[in-house]
Amino acid sequence: MNSFGVLQALVFEPKKAFAEIGERPRILFPLLLLILGTAGITFWFYQVVDLGWLTDRQLHAGGSARQMTEQQLETVVKAAGEHQGVAGVITAVITAVAIVIAYTLFSLYYLLAGKITNVQRSFRQWFALSCWCNLPTLLTVITSGIMLATTTSTQFDDAELKVLSLNALFFHRAFGEPGYALLSAIGLPELLAMYLSVLGVRVWSGRSWIFSAIFTLLPAAVILGVVALFTMGRS
Amino acid sequence: MTGMKKLLVVAALALVMGVPVAMRMKRGGEAKQVQVETVEARIISPTILASGSLTYQTEIRIMSEVMGRVKELYVKEGDQVKQGDLLLRLDPATVRAQVDRLEAGLMQSQLAIERARVGADTAETKWTRYQKLRESGVIDANTYDEVRSQRDQSKVELQSATQQSRQTEASLKEAREQLAKTELRAPISGRLTAVKIKIGETAVPSATSIAGSDLLVIADTTNLYAEVNVNETDVARVVPGQQARIVPAAFPDKSWQGSVETVAVSPVQVQGQGKSYLVKIRLTKSSDLQFHTGMSCRAEIETRGTDATPVTAVPVQAVQYEDAQERDEKAKSGIFVMVNGKAVKHEVEAGIADDTYVAISKGVKTGEQIITGPSKVLRFLHDGDRVSVVAADADASGDKPGVKGKDSKAPAKTP
Numbered sequence: 001m002n003s004f005g006v007l008q009a010l011v012f013e014p015k016k017a018f019a020e021i022g023e024r025p026r027i028l029f030p031l032l033l034l035i036l037g038t039a040g041i042t043f044w045f046y047q048v049v050d051l052g053w054l055t056d057r058q059l060h061a062g063g064s065a066r067q068m069t070e071q072q073l074e075t076v077v078k079a080a081g082e083h084q085g086v087a088g089v090i091t092a093v094i095t096a097v098a099i100v101i102a103y104t105l106f107s108l109y110y111l112l113a114g115k116i117t118n119v120q121r122s123f124r125q126w127f128a129l130s131c132w133c134n135l136p137t138l139l140t141v142i143t144s145g146i147m148l149a150t151t152t153s154t155q156f157d158d159a160e161l162k163v164l165s166l167n168a169l170f171f172h173r174a175f176g177e178p179g180y181a182l183l184s185a186i187g188l189p190e191l192l193a194m195y196l197s198v199l200g201v202r203v204w205s206g207r208s209w210i211f212s213a214i215f216t217l218l219p220a221a222v223i224l225g226v227v228a229l230f231t232m233g234r235s
Numbered sequence: 236m237t238g239m240k241k242l243l244v245v246a247a248l249a250l251v252m253g254v255p256v257a258m259r260m261k262r263g264g265e266a267k268q269v270q271v272e273t274v275e276a277r278i279i280s281p282t283i284l285a286s287g288s289l290t291y292q293t294e295i296r297i298m299s300e301v302m303g304r305v306k307e308l309y310v311k312e313g314d315q316v317k318q319g320d321l322l323l324r325l326d327p328a329t330v331r332a333q334v335d336r337l338e339a340g341l342m343q344s345q346l347a348i349e350r351a352r353v354g355a356d357t358a359e360t361k362w363t364r365y366q367k368l369r370e371s372g373v374i375d376a377n378t379y380d381e382v383r384s385q386r387d388q389s390k391v392e393l394q395s396a397t398q399q400s401r402q403t404e405a406s407l408k409e410a411r412e413q414l415a416k417t418e419l420r421a422p423i424s425g426r427l428t429a430v431k432i433k434i435g436e437t438a439v440p441s442a443t444s445i446a447g448s449d450l451l452v453i454a455d456t457t458n459l460y461a462e463v464n465v466n467e468t469d470v471a472r473v474v475p476g477q478q479a480r481i482v483p484a485a486f487p488d489k490s491w492q493g494s495v496e497t498v499a500v501s502p503v504q505v506q507g508q509g510k511s512y513l514v515k516i517r518l519t520k521s522s523d524l525q526f527h528t529g530m531s532c533r534a535e536i537e538t539r540g541t542d543a544t545p546v547t548a549v550p551v552q553a554v555q556y557e558d559a560q561e562r563d564e565k566a567k568s569g570i571f572v573m574v575n576g577k578a579v580k581h582e583v584e585a586g587i588a589d590d591t592y593v594a595i596s597k598g599v600k601t602g603e604q605i606i607t608g609p610s611k612v613l614r615f616l617h618d619g620d621r622v623s624v625v626a627a628d629a630d631a632s633g634d635k636p637g638v639k640g641k642d643s644k645a646p647a648k649t650p
Binding site: 011012050052053056139142143146147150152153154155163164168169188 | 240241244245248251252255256258259260611614615617619620
């Protein structure tokens with residue numbers, strides 16, 4: 001089965017796809033898709049958005065604007081607007097590096113947790129699982145791309161592009177309201193990625209759904225818990 | 236998985252992605268909430284800013300003409316006094332002793348005159364008698380000459396005593412004047428703005444301000460003034476009679492009204508700064524404000540002429556300025572006009588301005604609705620953006636279109 005076959009199987013017959021990934025863990029194809037898709041949409045976003053406006057909004061939301069004079073704020077906003085292209089490139093590169101680092105950390109966690117719980121797989125296999133299972137996040141890339149291509153405004157943040165996020169679909173929290181960032185970061189693609197990860201671990205371990213869910217989602221639960229506590233603490 | 240099932244999965248995925256995207260696209264970008272104001276013709280009152288200090292019309296520094304220790308002080312700072320009122324008294328003992336000595340000397344001089352006069356009379360009588368004896372040849376020439384000499388000498392002695400008496404009399408007069416100067420009286424009616432000496436201190440006569448020379452400062456409080464320094468680039472627009480608003484440093488939220496009374500002919504050069512001209516502004520008295528002479532103040536002088544006519548004007552915050560791209564190019568000014576729920580940018584020519592409004596000679600007409608705020612929304616507004624009017628008291632923060640904010644500083648004006 002080639003990479004496209006695995007991708008197709010992931011959609012229609014996920015168990016078969018995970019068996020294939022277990023046997024032949026391909027990393028480059030899903031990783032490149034994720035890096036190019038995410039970094040590409042980030043770069044595009046920075047070409048379209050009014051970066052001065054976005055910087056002003058972020059400085060006010062973070063409270064930094066209160067410590068700045070009107071003139072300093074004006075200078076920062078103006079500089080942001082003037083260096084939009086460079087900012088796009090830098091952020092895209094950082095995004096690409098962050099993706100690699102994140103999947104590496106997740107894979108290390110799977111390796112360690114696997115050794116403890118006797119799910120014996122190599123680092124390469126876990127890395128492949130991480131990459132393949134996160135391919136649904138490309139749905140966000142696609143919908144964001146459609147939004148960027150069709151928008152008439154230049155004043156929006158990246159969270160507003162995520163039409164599949166829980167915030168956009170159900171909660172409709174406004175910018176600055178508690179939970180806005182968290183609910184905008186999680187959406188249907190992320191939930192689908194979590195489901196695939198749980199399923200993948202279940203296929204590879206042969207254990208129950210509960211074991212697979214705890215095994216897979218523990219790091220995400222810890223991270224989300226910390227973020228939620230931090231958000232509540234700030235609000 | 237069968238072909239039908241695959242089709243269903245693909246359809247479900249397409250639906251999950253397509254519906255939210257379609258909904259968001261249909262809803263479009265939310266209109267930005269803005270404040271608007273209708274353009275009107277207004278009289279623009281440009282002002283010139285200047286700083287200076289508060290002062291009274293006349294201030295007199297009272298110094299002592301004699302040296303002496305302050306024995307009694309009858310006033311304190313802030314007292315109202317009338318012309319001629321006794322303010323302080325220096326210890327007169329030394330001067331009085333001098334007067335007594337000179338009075339005694341004068342009496343002695345008068346006695347000396349009497350003595351000389353008696354001597355002169357005696358010598359005159361003796362000379363008359365000896366003259367007859369000489370004519371009858373009873374006495375010789377030597378004896379006669381001796382008597383005549385004695386008569387002449389006694390006359391000179393009388394004159395000398397008289398002159399001595401006059402000299403003593405002049406000294407006495409001078410000493411009495413000195414004695415009178417140990418009492419300092421108010422030269423004008425007014426208010427004591429400074430009392431710099433205390434009982435027991437020594438007053439020193441001096442033309443320059445050395446310690447102990449300035450005793451009191453008395454001011455005519457009938458008229459209050461602000462003396463402000465107007466920059467040489469602005470002074471040509473300042474003429475007597477113009478109205479001004481004076482804001483004292485201690486009461487930034489209060490002000491006096493005043494009118495320009497004089498504009499100095501000669502400039503004042505402050506080192507490190509440009510030249511400026513002293514402008515004296517007479518204040519209208521106000522019972523709300525306490526006047527403190529010497530207090531720093533700011534003056535806003537209205538330079539509008541009496542024949543000023545209304546011109547098309549917009550709020551200053553509505554005008555956005557763009558720096559010129561090239562050296563010879565003029566800086567561009569623009570305002571947003573609200574047309575059919577959209578912000579339409581108009582390039583304008585801005586003219587004179589006051590604190591609130593700026594005259595527009597080209598680019599906008601009276602009656603049009605222009606966008607005046609909130610400043611954060613206005614700063615990032617683009618030509619063609621959808622906008623909706625929000626009341627000033629329900630000001631939008633500008634953080635997110637459609638979200639009401641709390642912290643806008645834009646003026647509360649809606650049509």
